[in-house]
Amino acid sequence: MTRDExxxxxxxxxxxxxxxxxxxxxxxxxxxxxxxxxxxRKAPITVKAGAGFADPDYDLSREWRDLRQRLDDAQARWSNxxxxxxxxxxxxxxxxxxxxxxxxxxxxxxxxxxxxxxEAEGATVDELDLSRLTSDYDRHIHPCKGCVSTAMxxxxxxxxxxxxxxxxxxxDWMGDIYELWVRAHGVLLLTPVHWYQATSPLKxxxxxxxxxxxxxxxxxxTQGKKAQLAxxxxxxxWDYPKHLAGRVYGLVVHGDVxxxxxxxxxxxxxxxxxxxxxxxxxxxxxxxxxxxxxxxxSHDALDAxxxxxxxxxRAARAVARSVGLMRAxxxxxxxxxxxxxxxx
Numbered sequence: 242m243t244r245d246e247x248x249x250x251x252x253x254x255x256x257x258x259x260x261x262x263x264x265x266x267x268x269x270x271x272x273x274x275x276x277x278x279x280x281x282r283k284a285p286i287t288v289k290a291g292a293g294f295a296d297p298d299y300d301l302s303r304e305w306r307d308l309r310q311r312l313d314d315a316q317a318r319w320s321n322x323x324x325x326x327x328x329x330x331x332x333x334x335x336x337x338x339x340x341x342x343x344x345x346x347x348x349x350x351x352x353x354x355x356x357x358x359x360e361a362e363g364a365t366v367d368e369l370d371l372s373r374l375t376s377d378y379d380r381h382i383h384p385c386k387g388c389v390s391t392a393m394x395x396x397x398x399x400x401x402x403x404x405x406x407x408x409x410x411x412x413d414w415m416g417d418i419y420e421l422w423v424r425a426h427g428v429l430l431l432t433p434v435h436w437y438q439a440t441s442p443l444k445x446x447x448x449x450x451x452x453x454x455x456x457x458x459x460x461x462x463t464q465g466k467k468a469q470l471a472x473x474x475x476x477x478x479w480d481y482p483k484h485l486a487g488r489v490y491g492l493v494v495h496g497d498v499x500x501x502x503x504x505x506x507x508x509x510x511x512x513x514x515x516x517x518x519x520x521x522x523x524x525x526x527x528x529x530x531x532x533x534x535x536x537x538x539s540h541d542a543l544d545a546x547x548x549x550x551x552x553x554x555r556a557a558r559a560v561a562r563s564v565g566l567m568r569a570x571x572x573x574x575x576x577x578x579x580x581x582x583x584x585x
Contacts (some may be wrong), residue, residue, distance in 0.1 A: 248276050273411070283405045296461035305401050305460070308416045312399060315424040326564045328364045328557075329425035330355055332371060332433035333443035339376035346372065347530060347543050348431050351493060354550055355429055355557035362561035371423055371442035373578045379412045385448035389455070393585075394463055395471035398456030402448055415449045422424040422453070427489040428517070429524075429557055430508065437500035439508065447511060455481035455585070481584045486516030489567050491524030491560040493553050497539065500518050518574055520563035524556045557571040 251271045260267065277285070284302035291297050318324050334348035352368065359366050374380055375434035383403050389396040389569065403413040416579070422428070434444055439447065463471045490512045494505040505527040509519065519525055528549050531542030 242278075244275060247278060251275075271347050271531070278409075280407070280409050282407045285406055290461045294461040295459050295462070296464070299461035299464065301460065302401065304404060304416075305397075305399070306418075308419070309458070311416075311420055312423050315420050319424055319426065319504050322568065325365045326363070326426050326561070326568060327358045327367060327424055327571055328427040328429060328561055328564060329367045329369060329421050330359070330557075331369045331428065331430045331432075331443075333430065333440050335372050335375045335440055335442050336372070337372040337376055341375075345541060346433070347495065348433055350540075351431050351495070351550075352542065354553050355431065355493070358554040358557035359429075359561045362558050362565075363429070364366070364427070364561040364564065367421055369418060369424065371446065373439075374414070374442045374445075380414055381410075381412050382415055382418075382422065382442065382445040382449060383410050383413050384442045385447060385451060388466070389427055389451055391468050392471035392475045393455050393481060394457040394474040395466060395468060396456045396483075397460045397463075398458045398484050400450045400452045401460050401465075418446060418449075422450070422488075425488060426568060427491070427520070427560045428512075429491040429493065429560045430512075431493040431553075432495075432504070432508070434494060434496035434500040434504045437503060439504060450485075453484045456484065457481070458482070458484075479584075483516035487553035487567070488517045489520050489572075490517040490561055491520045491539045491556045492526065494527045495530050495549075497529060497531055497536070498533060518563075518572070520556075520559045520565070523552075524563070526552055526556050528552065 252267070253275055255267055282306070286303045287300035288295065288303045288306055290299045290301045290306070294301075319327075330352050332346070332349050332352045334346035336342050336344065336346040337349065338345050349370070349372065352370075356366050356368065374382060386402050388402065399419045400415060403415070406409040430443075432440055435441070438444070457471075457474075462474065472585055492505055492508055492512075494501050494508065496504075505525060509525060513519070528547060530546055531539045534542055563572055
């Protein structure tokens with residue numbers, strides 16, 4: 242990227258005439274940002290990795306080290322039988338009343354119904370509203386860079402690709418999202434169908450969760466992103482640790498014309514692959530709401546469909562109850578502990 246192109250992109254954030262009085266200050270900041278980009282200062286603040294890492298003297302990103310500690314603490318709480326059971330509810334619709342439509346989504350409404358049902362079963366509930374990507378200031382889930390396709394150990398748990406301060410790839414939401422997933426005993430994912438597929442925010446989160454399925458918890462072992470070291474590690478034998486295994490899941494997929502079956506199956510396959518266990522047939526729901534009816538009256542269609550509302554509540558209760566069974570050791574995967582002919 243040329244200096245002129247970099248400057249044009251930097252200044253796009255400040256086209257509002259309200260910034261005119263600070264153009265000289267912005268020019269100085271632009272030059273600092275250019276120098277950081279040109280030098281590749283991805284992680285300008287680092288700390289020594291310390292004990293427990295392959296290379297204790299390696300300079301780790303302080304932000305990554307702090308996130309790793311948060312996830313370790315969350316996993317310890319998850320493993321503690323004395324902690325309350327937690328269910329994570331995920332609204333994967335991008336529509337909300339703070340973005341262009343100025344209206345809540347049906348998925349958000351279904352999530353609130355699910356919350357009440359989970360709480361009635363005694364579960365503590367966390368909500369992850371992915372629609373905030375479309376309405377919050379400078380909130381991002383940056384795209385996966387595909388490190389895993391070079392070699393699995395190059396994909397770090399949690400993801401170390403972001404923040405990249407040199408490229409301005411900051412305010413990445415995934416750190417908080419990883420923590421929500423780790424501390425959850427159960428997850429209920431609610432999503433509409435967009436063009437026969439998962440929604441854009443949901444797919445961004447899914448791709449960035451690849452590090453939870455086989456990711457390397459020690460970036461010092463690959464000296465950051467040294468591809469050859471990662472290849473050598475994988476070829477010597479990699480165990481593909483499943484960092485979210487042992488959690489329970491449910492799904493609510495809804496649409497208005499087509500695509501609910503394929504989307505629900507794809508999401509089930511994804512969660513199964515990561516080592517989560519479904520909460521039963523009733524917790525894997527796919528339904529049309531207002532089939533071939535106008536979009537303009539879709540909320541009315543949801544209001545009228547009392548059965549689908551009750552089915553969503555039932556799915557949520559199934560997840561909450563299955564969490565209790567799982568934690569009591571009464572719900573197990575029959576294949577658990579059996580040797581795997583091949584792993585990936």
